[in-house]
Amino acid sequence: MRAICTRCGTCPIRYQSICGALTDDELSRLSVISRPRVVGAHQPIFRDGDEAEQCFNVISGVVKLVKTLADGEQHIVGLIYPPDFLGRPLGDRHTYTAEAATDVEICGFPRGAFEAVLEAQPKLERKILEFTVRELDLCREWTLLLGRxxxxxxxxxxxxxxxxxxxxxxxxxxxxxxxxxxxxxxxxxxxxxxxxxxxxxxxxxxxxxxxxxxxxxxxxxxxxxxxxxxxxxARIDAGGDGRYGAEPGRRPL
Amino acid sequence: MRAICTRCGTCPIRYQSICGALTDDELSRLSVISRPRVVGAHQPIFRDGDEAEQCFNVISGVVKLVKTLADGEQHIVGLIYPPDFLGRPLGDRHTYTAEAATDVEICGFPRGAFEAVLEAQPKLERKILEFTVRELDLCREWTLLLGRxxxxxxxxxxxxxxxxxxxxxxxxxxxxxxxxxxxxxxxxxxxxxxxxxxxxxxxxxxxxxxxxxxxxxxxxxxxxxxxxxxxxxARIDAGGDGRYGAEPGRRPL
DNA sequence: CGATAACTTGATGCCCCTCAACATCTGTGG
DNA sequence: CCACAGATGTTGAGGGGCATCAAGTTATCG
CATH class of the missing domain: 1.10.10.10 (Winged helix-like DNA-binding domain superfamily/Winged helix DNA-binding domain)
Structure with a gap:
């Protein structure tokens, strides 16, 4: 399985993604089950309500997370940029549709095999928790934007x-x-x-x-x-990463 | 340390909270470091920007997560009900203020000791990941509400x-x-x-x-x-847990 | 029971949605 | 190369939902 190891060796997000938690040896277990793939712009990666058969690393490009209302109205609930993680690490069904906004390179992990690796590699699970917590922070920032x-x-x-x-x-x-x-x-x-x-x-x-x-x-x-x-x-505090400050007044026009 | 075991034994969220992942024996390690406490309504539990010294189980009452803008305007970015988990499981600093909306019973875990237990109990970390993922889902639902x-x-x-x-x-x-x-x-x-x-x-x-x-x-x-x-x-699909459907039209008044 | 906070209701104005027309870009085929 | 069609983007006019300002009512607590 030499080719597979090489694949991860040249991966541009090797150290920034969740894989950064693993040594080269540990990574080889993941690389065995990984399914790199290119998705063309505007193609879906998975759909709201689908069984969560895979989760992904986003290697290049941008993915949008979409919820569609019954009347066809769409709302984008998130954007995923490299080297972020995409999909449900645990469990059941997707709660939104993921669609390639540009041509996208992703690295898919089939659920069952991925969970087995997680079981054996707590460091990896820790990393996923870190990424999820950061995603939650971003989402909360976004509610502030939408609300205020x-x-x-x-x-x-x-x-x-x-x-x-x-x-x-x-x-x-x-x-x-x-x-x-x-x-x-x-x-x-x-x-x-x-x-x-x-x-x-x-x-x-x-x-x-x-x-x-x-x-x-x-x-x-x-x-x-x-x-x-x-x-x-934009009323963003220059210091932080989306923290707010300065500029009083709600609608300065 | 009999009293401590009893304490968790009578905990009303023993099996619903993250502690549900642990056997009684395993739980005893957590109970040693737990600091149950009552916080009066309108009292802060921690503040935006503070070092994340503790995280918590919310046993009873309601906690609101608040971001304050420079002009004093407030925005509530989340509500925590029992048996949910509160605070940053990993790392650094809080990104919002947590304030008791009612009188609240919480069970605090000092960061260092908690992370040690996490290290030893992957099941617990898994549970925290589950709770965080669910929180992220709720937050994304909320962006839909605020946006649409x-x-x-x-x-x-x-x-x-x-x-x-x-x-x-x-x-x-x-x-x-x-x-x-x-x-x-x-x-x-x-x-x-x-x-x-x-x-x-x-x-x-x-x-x-x-x-x-x-x-x-x-x-x-x-x-x-x-x-x-x-x-x-409210334009909530009766089936799901906040999924959308029926009722076309954006502003039916 | 008086003081203060919390809540309700009305009048007015503005931001943003809606509808509409037009401009620009992109790709396809003659 | 140009003609054409469809998608995308821009700009204007008008209206409605929600913010703002204001006054009055009800609840809460010392």
Missing amino acids: KSSYQRVGSFLYMVARRTARSGYGYRHEGVVRFRLPFTRAEIADYLGLTLETVSRQFSRLKATHIIAMPASRDVVVPDMALLARA | KSSYQRVGSFLYMVARRTARSGYGYRHEGVVRFRLPFTRAEIADYLGLTLETVSRQFSRLKATHIIAMPASRDVVVPDMALLARA
Whole structure:
């Protein structure tokens, strides 16, 4: 099984993902059951209500977590960037649909075999707990955004978040403080994530451009000359990772 | 250390909490380090940014998780009912303030000792992961509410959620299908949880009373004659635990 | 029983949704 | 290369839901 070991050896998220908890030897047990795969943009990875047969490491690209209401309305409840973990580590059924927002490389682990490895490797389970706790933190931050921010601040916060996560996962560019990245989302998708309509999202993009907080050479290309300015517009405390501060007032327009 | 064993032996959440993963013998190791304590209503349990010195089982009462913005505005990012787990199981600092909404019985575990027990008892860590995953599910459901529901549906969903969680934790009354419980929150707190103002919350209570979906003998006492009706008003699918369905249209008023 | 907090209800204004028209981008086939 | 169609994005006009401001009522507690 030489090829398999090599596979993990060249994995770009070898040390950042949950696999970072394992030594090379320990990892080989996981690599035996892993199923790397490429999923094309807009293809589903699993669906809400499906049996949770696999869980995944996201190696590259972006995955959106979607809940669909009966009337067809969609809401995006989360975004997964590398090197994050995707799916239900334990148990039963998925509670949302996971869909590739871009072309995505994922590494799948069949449930039964994965749980067996977990049993034998408490360090791995610990890592999954860490990732889940962080995900929960992000989700709670997001409820704050949805509960308390204006549309302008929401779009600003969104761009700030995407900029940071894009950079951390190795894409996008940073040149003398200027951050540049490509949005892998339509206006409608952004709206579904922010609890707004696509028209409102578009208008707030225009406002951010008008105030020179961002520039957009093309409708999906974003340039942020000063991240701190963007953070201020979005009412994000520059210090933390989405902690709030400064800027009093609810709807500063 | 007979007294300590007895203490856990009479614990009302012995089998529902994370401790349910352990045999009596295994539990004794935890009981040695546990610090049961009563916290009065409106008292903080820990604060945003504090070092996470302890985590807790919530034995009775309700705990609210609060983030405070710089301008003093508050947002409630979660509610913890028995037999849930409270605090950061791993690592560093709290990311929100935990405050007793009612008088609360909690069982504290000092971090260092707790992690040692975790190390020795993978089953316990597994249980914590389960609880965290469930918490994450609830949080994602909540983002859907904040992103997509009208004020009327939000208040309805809130009452539905409180009714169920109150019942499950052993309080409240259920008599021939009629559910009855006491709200441990002010209108302002409910507003902070739902991303609304207290006036709007009050108005939606009035509307729910006017349509006879609920009755309120006193401003904190709620009677729900038919939970299914409430669920429909709140646009909650009766089948699941907060899954959505039926009722098309975004703002049915 | 007086003081304060909690709650209710009304009037007004604004943010964002809705509906609509138009512009721009993308890809396909003649 | 251009024509064309469909998807995506932008901008405007109008209306409604919720915030804001304000006043009055009820509950809570020393």
